[in-house]
Amino acid sequence: MNPIFLAQWMKDKRSPLLILSFCGLSILATLLFGFGIDSQMKISVFKAPGMETRQAEAWLHLLNKGETIKFVIQDEDQARSEVREGRTDAAVQLMENDYRIIAAIDNPNVQLVERHVHSVFVEELRLRAAEKFADDVGTFRREMAQYQGDPPLVLNLRTSEGDELIEYNMSLQLLFTFSLFLAMFTVGYKINSISMEKVAGIWSRIILSPVSKFEMYTGHLMYSSLVGFLQISAVFVLFNFVFGLDLGFRFGMLILIAGIYTLSIVAMSMLLTGILKTPEQFNMVFPSAIPVMPLLSGAYMPPGTITNKFLLGISEIFPLKHALDALVAVAIYDAGWQEVFLSIAKLCIIGVICMGVGINLMERRRR
Amino acid sequence: MHCLFPCILAIANGLSPIWEVEHMLEAVELRKVFKGKTAVDNVSLYLDEGESVGLLGPNGAGKSTTISMISSLLTPNSGDVRLNGASIVSKPQLIRQVLGVVPQEIALYEALSAYENLKFFGRIYRLKGKELEVKIQEVLEMVGLKDRQKELIKSYSGGMKRRINIAAALLHDPKIVIMDEPTVGIDPQSRSHILETVRQLNREKGTTVLYTSHYMEEVEQLCSRVYIMDHGRIIASGTTDELRRILSSEDTLLLQLDKQSHELANELRNLSPVRQVEETENGLKLIVAKQNQFLSAVVQAAERHQVQLINIHVQTPSLEDVFLHLTGRTLRD
Numbered sequence: 001m002n003p004i005f006l007a008q009w010m011k012d013k014r015s016p017l018l019i020l021s022f023c024g025l026s027i028l029a030t031l032l033f034g035f036g037i038d039s040q041m042k043i044s045v046f047k048a049p050g051m052e053t054r055q056a057e058a059w060l061h062l063l064n065k066g067e068t069i070k071f072v073i074q075d076e077d078q079a080r081s082e083v084r085e086g087r088t089d090a091a092v093q094l095m096e097n098d099y100r101i102i103a104a105i106d107n108p109n110v111q112l113v114e115r116h117v118h119s120v121f122v123e124e125l126r127l128r129a130a131e132k133f134a135d136d137v138g139t140f141r142r143e144m145a146q147y148q149g150d151p152p153l154v155l156n157l158r159t160s161e162g163d164e165l166i167e168y169n170m171s172l173q174l175l176f177t178f179s180l181f182l183a184m185f186t187v188g189y190k191i192n193s194i195s196m197e198k199v200a201g202i203w204s205r206i207i208l209s210p211v212s213k214f215e216m217y218t219g220h221l222m223y224s225s226l227v228g229f230l231q232i233s234a235v236f237v238l239f240n241f242v243f244g245l246d247l248g249f250r251f252g253m254l255i256l257i258a259g260i261y262t263l264s265i266v267a268m269s270m271l272l273t274g275i276l277k278t279p280e281q282f283n284m285v286f287p288s289a290i291p292v293m294p295l296l297s298g299a300y301m302p303p304g305t306i307t308n309k310f311l312l313g314i315s316e317i318f319p320l321k322h323a324l325d326a327l328v329a330v331a332i333y334d335a336g337w338q339e340v341f342l343s344i345a346k347l348c349i350i351g352v353i354c355m356g357v358g359i360n361l362m363e364r365r366r367r
Numbered sequence: 368m369h370c371l372f373p374c375i376l377a378i379a380n381g382l383s384p385i386w387e388v389e390h391m392l393e394a395v396e397l398r399k400v401f402k403g404k405t406a407v408d409n410v411s412l413y414l415d416e417g418e419s420v421g422l423l424g425p426n427g428a429g430k431s432t433t434i435s436m437i438s439s440l441l442t443p444n445s446g447d448v449r450l451n452g453a454s455i456v457s458k459p460q461l462i463r464q465v466l467g468v469v470p471q472e473i474a475l476y477e478a479l480s481a482y483e484n485l486k487f488f489g490r491i492y493r494l495k496g497k498e499l500e501v502k503i504q505e506v507l508e509m510v511g512l513k514d515r516q517k518e519l520i521k522s523y524s525g526g527m528k529r530r531i532n533i534a535a536a537l538l539h540d541p542k543i544v545i546m547d548e549p550t551v552g553i554d555p556q557s558r559s560h561i562l563e564t565v566r567q568l569n570r571e572k573g574t575t576v577l578y579t580s581h582y583m584e585e586v587e588q589l590c591s592r593v594y595i596m597d598h599g600r601i602i603a604s605g606t607t608d609e610l611r612r613i614l615s616s617e618d619t620l621l622l623q624l625d626k627q628s629h630e631l632a633n634e635l636r637n638l639s640p641v642r643q644v645e646e647t648e649n650g651l652k653l654i655v656a657k658q659n660q661f662l663s664a665v666v667q668a669a670e671r672h673q674v675q676l677i678n679i680h681v682q683t684p685s686l687e688d689v690f691l692h693l694t695g696r697t698l699r700d
Contacts, residue, residue, distance in 0.1 A: 003490035010487075011478045014519075201474030204440050205535070208463050209491040 004219025029178040044074035044091040177299040179235045190224035191269035195279040228262040248331040261323035267354035274361030297321035322346045397446035406432045408599040419569040421590035422579040429599035430579040467541030477521040492539035506534040526557020583686040623678035624650040631672040
């Protein structure tokens, strides 16, 4: 087994570009997408013809009380052209007692803006209607502000166990997604080297040596697993200890889950190598099939976004989904082994089945 | 029919047929079918210790499949391969301990140097430390690439790669070496180096060699006995002299002409002693039954077609001629 393992290491030592590039891509993608999602959405507003600037500024002040969207006054033509060219999702035209949403397409961001603007306008117009009955508008407004600051009824959100609701960290989910996703590529291409060695005749040469089939497969599989595992671990370590991203209190558990996940993707790659006849076929099919997995697993979206039962069913066969569930549970919700047991068990089952069928298919082709 | 000839002769002389004598390595009635197509059909051959045996045949004749079965890489559908009388089909490890195989393809890691490749192949044969180092230098010396051992395989020429491909099969001092077309597509210098390596292996080290090729001249130079394969069957076997004797009733005439003439070729084809006519680069190659009057007929025919005969050469039959005679086509067809 050692010579097989060492030969793979020597090859990668000579040309480490593949591993390093996938490692770099995981880091880059997380930095790019994971740390970009917290920034406020910027929406242009402009006033309707005949509206006073003072009135527009009053609405702008109210609209900007929220934290998720930043509204900025803009020239009408420019705001409309930005929407037309797709540089912004929506713009808002302010009127004295009304508004218009300017959008090119309907998407979740437009709905978010619409909801926010609607609630601000409804509240303010109600207050304006109420203040007509007040003796002193100034006192009424002060009392209302005080009332809203200290309402008689406070809604408190708690988890079903009564714990404080934890804010979901999407950056963390994306870090896990990109790390796990790109490790699939590294591992897949490493496993494909078995097929390449078979085509080159190296595999036959080794079969004729005293090295057993078990040692041959173990050497390759151990090397691929180790490379994939080190890649994921390196990214986790970098983000936790260098970039200061909070990965929870159970870093060791995260690493262990990454290890189990790596074994399952090694098995999945073996299955694909077994099904596909040549390394060229693998190189064509693998990069096309793999990107579908995080999409169907909803790995790029907040939890609960995908509700289609068919898609959810398909995602059950992907190791990425279960590894992501386990990692998110441990890092964000501080889950223990009992809570992530089901996800880990599914990873193990996928690993065992894929490995068994994959090796069987590879061996059958030889006879 | 010709492969049966030595056997019938042996039985007539009161000897056992070849498959009843214990040889170092023998394949008995091997058969291999791939998806309903018979690649190897009833092939029997043997190798005695220290022999250099050629397995000759055109591409697709079934040579590689035969040696894959002999080397235990493929399991035959029927038949047996025996090493010193013991079947290796059920116990492949018997032959693997004493066998070195040089595959037709360059089975090396292109990203590693020659030295690193040999180190890897030595390690899989459980060689290590000083012993491994000595063996690596020895085989590098043998293939003449000692001074370029640190260079990457991908930077080597095709011929150099083939030489390292051979070296990798010799690290563990195998008693039997099977070479599958080791000189395909290489430069003359590397070819002569490889042929010299095979000679050295066989004569100086006493290694038994099974050499497959579709180059007649290589087999004639290297091998004492030859098996000729076509369409998955052995169509002739024996020493090179025995095989040439198949054509003892025929002569090969090489006619050098001042110009090509299809009409002359057609007329000669119709003459009764002519068995085969092949148009060559500068004339015609004829295989004819031995006959005294034939040359004058050729001269007259040439005159009739206004073709000048520059040279007439009567050639000793080569294995190529034997193959042509047996199959009606050349080895490179």
